[in-house]
Amino acid sequence: MFAKTLRRALSSVWGAVLLLSASTAIAGFGDTLNLREGVTATSKTVYGLHMLIFWICVVACAAVFAVLIYSLFAHRKSKGAVPATFHESTTVEVIWTTIPFLVLVGMAVPATKALLALEDTRDADMSILVTGYQWKWKYDYIDGAAEGISFFSNLDAKSNEMRQLGSGANPADHEHYLLDVDNRVVVPINKKIRFLITANDVIHSWWLPDLGWKQDAIPGFVNDGWTELTEPGVYRGKCAELCGKDHGFMPIVLEAMTEDDYNQWIADQKAGAAAAAASATQTWTLDDLVARGESVYNTNCVACHQANGQGIPGVFPAITGSAIATGDIGGHIDIVMNGKAGTAMQAFAGQLNDVDMAAVVTYQRNALGNSVGDMVQPSEIAALR
Amino acid sequence: MSTATTHDDHHHGAPSGIMRWITTTNHKDIGTLYLWFAFINLLIGGAMAMVIRAELFQPGMQVVDPNFFNMMTTMHGLIMIFGAVMPGFVGLANWQIPMMIGAPDMALPRMNNWSFWILPFAAIMLIAPMFTGGAFLDGQGPAFGWTMYAPLSLQYDKLSFFIFAVHMLGFSSIMGAINIIATILNMRAPGMTLMKMPLFVWTWFITAFLLIAVMPVLAGAVTMLLTDKYFGTSFFAAAGGGDPVMFQHVFWFFGHPEVYIMILPAFGVVSQIIPTFARKPLFGYSSMVYATASIAFLSFIVWAHHMFTVGMPVAGELYFMYATVMIAVPTAVKVFNWMATMWRGSMTFETPMLWAIAFVFLFSLGGFTGLMMGIAPADMQYHDTYFIVAHFHYVLVTGAVFSIIAAVYYWLPKWTGHMVNETHGKIHFWWSTISVNVLFFPQHFIGLAGMPRRIPDYSVQFADWNMVSSIGGFAFGLAQVYFLFVLIKTIKGGEKATDQVWEGAEGLEWTIPSPAPYHTFETAPTVK
Numbered sequence: 001m002f003a004k005t006l007r008r009a010l011s012s013v014w015g016a017v018l019l020l021s022a023s024t025a026i027a028g029f030g031d032t033l034n035l036r037e038g039v040t041a042t043s044k045t046v047y048g049l050h051m052l053i054f055w056i057c058v059v060a061c062a063a064v065f066a067v068l069i070y071s072l073f074a075h076r077k078s079k080g081a082v083p084a085t086f087h088e089s090t091t092v093e094v095i096w097t098t099i100p101f102l103v104l105v106g107m108a109v110p111a112t113k114a115l116l117a118l119e120d121t122r123d124a125d126m127s128i129l130v131t132g133y134q135w136k137w138k139y140d141y142i143d144g145a146a147e148g149i150s151f152f153s154n155l156d157a158k159s160n161e162m163r164q165l166g167s168g169a170n171p172a173d174h175e176h177y178l179l180d181v182d183n184r185v186v187v188p189i190n191k192k193i194r195f196l197i198t199a200n201d202v203i204h205s206w207w208l209p210d211l212g213w214k215q216d217a218i219p220g221f222v223n224d225g226w227t228e229l230t231e232p233g234v235y236r237g238k239c240a241e242l243c244g245k246d247h248g249f250m251p252i253v254l255e256a257m258t259e260d261d262y263n264q265w266i267a268d269q270k271a272g273a274a275a276a277a278a279s280a281t282q283t284w285t286l287d288d289l290v291a292r293g294e295s296v297y298n299t300n301c302v303a304c305h306q307a308n309g310q311g312i313p314g315v316f317p318a319i320t321g322s323a324i325a326t327g328d329i330g331g332h333i334d335i336v337m338n339g340k341a342g343t344a345m346q347a348f349a350g351q352l353n354d355v356d357m358a359a360v361v362t363y364q365r366n367a368l369g370n371s372v373g374d375m376v377q378p379s380e381i382a383a384l385r
Numbered sequence: 386m387s388t389a390t391t392h393d394d395h396h397h398g399a400p401s402g403i404m405r406w407i408t409t410t411n412h413k414d415i416g417t418l419y420l421w422f423a424f425i426n427l428l429i430g431g432a433m434a435m436v437i438r439a440e441l442f443q444p445g446m447q448v449v450d451p452n453f454f455n456m457m458t459t460m461h462g463l464i465m466i467f468g469a470v471m472p473g474f475v476g477l478a479n480w481q482i483p484m485m486i487g488a489p490d491m492a493l494p495r496m497n498n499w500s501f502w503i504l505p506f507a508a509i510m511l512i513a514p515m516f517t518g519g520a521f522l523d524g525q526g527p528a529f530g531w532t533m534y535a536p537l538s539l540q541y542d543k544l545s546f547f548i549f550a551v552h553m554l555g556f557s558s559i560m561g562a563i564n565i566i567a568t569i570l571n572m573r574a575p576g577m578t579l580m581k582m583p584l585f586v587w588t589w590f591i592t593a594f595l596l597i598a599v600m601p602v603l604a605g606a607v608t609m610l611l612t613d614k615y616f617g618t619s620f621f622a623a624a625g626g627g628d629p630v631m632f633q634h635v636f637w638f639f640g641h642p643e644v645y646i647m648i649l650p651a652f653g654v655v656s657q658i659i660p661t662f663a664r665k666p667l668f669g670y671s672s673m674v675y676a677t678a679s680i681a682f683l684s685f686i687v688w689a690h691h692m693f694t695v696g697m698p699v700a701g702e703l704y705f706m707y708a709t710v711m712i713a714v715p716t717a718v719k720v721f722n723w724m725a726t727m728w729r730g731s732m733t734f735e736t737p738m739l740w741a742i743a744f745v746f747l748f749s750l751g752g753f754t755g756l757m758m759g760i761a762p763a764d765m766q767y768h769d770t771y772f773i774v775a776h777f778h779y780v781l782v783t784g785a786v787f788s789i790i791a792a793v794y795y796w797l798p799k800w801t802g803h804m805v806n807e808t809h810g811k812i813h814f815w816w817s818t819i820s821v822n823v824l825f826f827p828q829h830f831i832g833l834a835g836m837p838r839r840i841p842d843y844s845v846q847f848a849d850w851n852m853v854s855s856i857g858g859f860a861f862g863l864a865q866v867y868f869l870f871v872l873i874k875t876i877k878g879g880e881k882a883t884d885q886v887w888e889g890a891e892g893l894e895w896t897i898p899s900p901a902p903y904h905t906f907e908t909a910p911t912v913k
């Protein structure tokens with residue numbers, strides 16, 4: 001491990017030398033200096049407040065530093081400065097206690113207004129339930145025309161491939177490296193949207209900088225936040241609270257659409273859901289299940305059990321040759337559906353539909369070095385629910 | 386009687402070899418042990434920071450896997466806080482407090498020995514899980530952040546090991562704090578009234594009360610983790626009626642005072658050094674004492690400003706915002722007082738003074754960003770980004786660590802009897818100060834621009850500043866290896882130090898010979 005680490009470090013230094021020469025082409029230093037102004041009234045208020053306190057701090061800092069620097073040059077022994085003997089002045093102490101206090105009161109007023117507006121989630125036009133999972137997001141549309149739409153949003157496959165250790169991929173080849181997902185959360189413009197935010201396992205934090213806020217997703221509790229977008233567009237962010245191994249790899253992508261486009265999107269989602277429901281009643285062949293299971297596995301399982309099924313020794317168990325994946329299929333289905341308490345193994349019953357559940361179990365038993373030969377049909381999964 | 390006489394014969398000669406250090410009850414020996422322990426941990430924690438900066442040198446995963454990366458950020462934080470900064474300040478307290486108040490030793494010398502000797506074992510327990518896998522350093526240590534938030538930490542299967550280590554660290558800190566309070570209250574030389582104590586002693590006195598108040602809170606928090614993990618309780622599990630956010634409330638009730646535990650003694654150090662080299666008494670001594678006490682008090686009632694995004698009621702958020710920004714007042718008073726101490730002084734810029742001045746400038750920067758993130762609506766953006774990382778490294782590295790280094794340069798001639806080579810000290814200073822800003826200043830930019838903290842890989846718009854930051858990091862790391870060279874060279878030899886050491890130095894520790902004899906003030910001096 002250590003020698004390998006060292007080799008990788010050396011090769012990364014060499015890579016960096018190459019990258020440095022090309023780095024100005026990737027992004028300018030100047031593009032990433034300040035807070036983003038964002039696209040909502042909230043984010044603009046927060047930005048304005050940020051700039052206000054920033055400039056207050058700059059002025060205060062400049063004043064203090066100017067006095068210090070003057071003193072450092074003027075009052076030095078080498079210039080023959082003779083030390084004064086004063087060491088106390090109640091008047092001065094009172095003045096420089098009062099002034100910062102008044103400045104703070106001045107800052108607190110706009111801050112209070114901004115906070116009250118930011119937290120006011122009343123009178124929303126629609127609500128979306130956001131649930132954090134290790135390491136993906138789930139979106140449930142719980143009211144309005146989109147009611148019933150529900151999907152997971154994972155890191156996009158290309159980023160996922162590129163971000164593996166030692167992949168050798170150049171992140172600059174991906175326009176939205178680590179900031180793209182398979183399914184975007186879609187909202188209409190000009191509507192006040194309330195996000196209800198929670199989590200399934202550990203604490204996550206849902207953050208789109210362009211909306212101007214983040215809110216922690218806490219298992220067992222529901223937080224909320226709101227936004228109202230005025231322009232169609234795609235906004236990108238990341239999980240902001242350490243949530244385990246792949247914390248850095250669960251981006252958030254939100255797309256704002258016009259009312260018409262949004263209604264079309266709803267229709268497409270509902271048609272897709274109907275097709276999926278139909279396929280769950282069919283009888284699948286082993287090969288079809290294994291083929292589908294591979295993509296389910298790559299989206300949901302690789303983070304811990306790894307692409308080759310070997311897991312990470314001591315941290316995440318292997319699938320290849322494991323007693324569960326090669327033993328009784330009932331036990332295998334049970335652990336995938338219900339998880340294992342006290343570990344990172346989640347209950348996938350609520351995350352995978354019947355087809356995907358049947359496919360991934362079948363895949364694990366007949367691939368990754370396993371060849372048990374048995375399979376489970378989506379209808380059998382449905383019966384277990 | 387004869388045994389008493391024999392005992393007396395041995396009294397003035399310390400045991401030699403390793404047994405001297407294991408059995409010692411001498412405050413100077415124990416201070417030295419603490420300081421070396423802190424320095425070793427600085428290098429270990431620093432090496433982990435190097436791994437972090439190597440992985441973040443460019444986008445993409447090149448050096449370590451994400452779990453290992455998380456382990457590095459976790460262990461870096463824990464080791465730097467509990468292994469480097471806190472023991473560093475306790476080491477300074479051990480050496481200096483008895484000499485500064487005219488006491489022969491600490492009030493509880495045997496407990497002093499124990500407080501130290503718990504530490505290496507606690508540190509080993511903390512680090513050991515990293516080596517428990519089949520391969521060397523295969524990433525089985527804690528990887529849930531130094532804040533150990535439930536329920537993430539509850540997923541860790543070697544949690545009991547970790548919690549035991551935290552308890553041991555807590556015992557050590559509490560015993561150290563009791564000892565300091567007992568020493569200051571009981572062992573002052575005649576005439577050394579409380580309001581005549583050097584400010585370093587005052588700040589440590591207040592810090593020790595903070596330690597006694599909050600280390601048990603941390604112990605409570607981790608014990609609840611322990612029972613949640615192994616005994617079926619549900620303090621932090623919603624399914625059993627608990628609340629994950631309660632962990633954060635309890636943790637930060639410890640954690641925020643903890644921050645001041647690491648900075649109040651730094652204020653004390655700087656308040657000793659600046660008057661010495663400005664050749665002018667500290668301005669506003671009593672307001673400094675009151676400001677320190679005010680900060681300590683406020684530290685108990687602002688904890689949830691670490692939690693503005695957890696979904697507290699708005700009234701709670703407003704309260705914690707107002708209380709938090711109030712800390713700026715006593716902190717500003719301190720900076721103004723240092724400024725006024727330098728004003729119309731007669732300054733010279735020996736190495737300790739350089740570090741102290743850098744502290745005033747750079748700690749102020751960290752203080753200003755702290756004020757910014759106290760503004761709750763803005764913190765909705767800042768929270769959990771590199772802006773926070775930049776902030777707390779400005780106050781902890783260029784604040785706490787710089788002050789410890791300043792203190793070492795300031796008192797090293799008293800400890801060793803040798804002056805530090807000024808050229809070496811200045812090389813170390815400029816090298817560190819420039820590189821530390823290259824390291825941490827760009828982190829303000831990438832944080833504001835939207836890079837979350839604790840991620841092993843990032844999207845490409847953050848590439849440039851991360852590379853700059855990493856280069857600064859490697860340079861800063863190397864500078865501390867140079868510090869080791871300076872230390873060893875000074876211990877081995879150098880220009881003979883006078884008793885007073887520095888022209889403008891005042892206080893009891895400068896009245897005794899350099900190096901300080903093994904036992905000092907066996908007869909109490911009288912303070913006028």
